[in-house]
Amino acid sequence: MDKSIEEYFIGLFPLVHKKIFKNKKLHGQTNRILFVIADHNGKPMKYYCDKLHISKPNMTTAVNGLIEENYLKRERDENDRRQINLYITEKGMIEVKNHKKAMLETIRERLAPLTNEDQQALKEHFIGIMEILNKLEE
Numbered sequence: 001m002d003k004s005i006e007e008y009f010i011g012l013f014p015l016v017h018k019k020i021f022k023n024k025k026l027h028g029q030t031n032r033i034l035f036v037i038a039d040h041n042g043k044p045m046k047y048y049c050d051k052l053h054i055s056k057p058n059m060t061t062a063v064n065g066l067i068e069e070n071y072l073k074r075e076r077d078e079n080d081r082r083q084i085n086l087y088i089t090e091k092g093m094i095e096v097k098n099h100k101k102a103m104l105e106t107i108r109e110r111l112a113p114l115t116n117e118d119q120q121a122l123k124e125h126f127i128g129i130m131e132i133l134n135k136l137e138e
Contacts, residue, residue: 020110029054030062031099034071037088038096044083071095 003011036051037043049059063086066072071092077083088096111119 020107029058030066033059033062033066034088034092034096034099037072037086038093042085042087044077044085048086066092 032052033048033054036048040047040051045056045059045063048054049056052059054062063072067074069091070089073087073089074084075087077085111122114122
């Protein structure tokens, strides 16, 4: 029986994790939070909760830990003093860059056994998937 697109979609992420990031600690909620704040710096907590689909209590706990480690900071919005925005610190940006570098190296190592043709085909498929998914509304 042929699988539906939904079944392939659901199976993709665990497969990527298993085949590429096995036995690696290159994932986690706090890293996702740092990556999103690095890309969308200076927004209120609710923005990041919505973007990452994380409840406010869970986000608050994670953010407090990241602030204690000096990866993030809170500042009041200049236009609305009631609103508090999150900003990534220099230490946080260094962590994001190091994490991305480690992820890229892991991916490079895991894909190395593939032929150049297989790597090119995989790249083209990812480009196609991203182009199609970018057509969807957030």
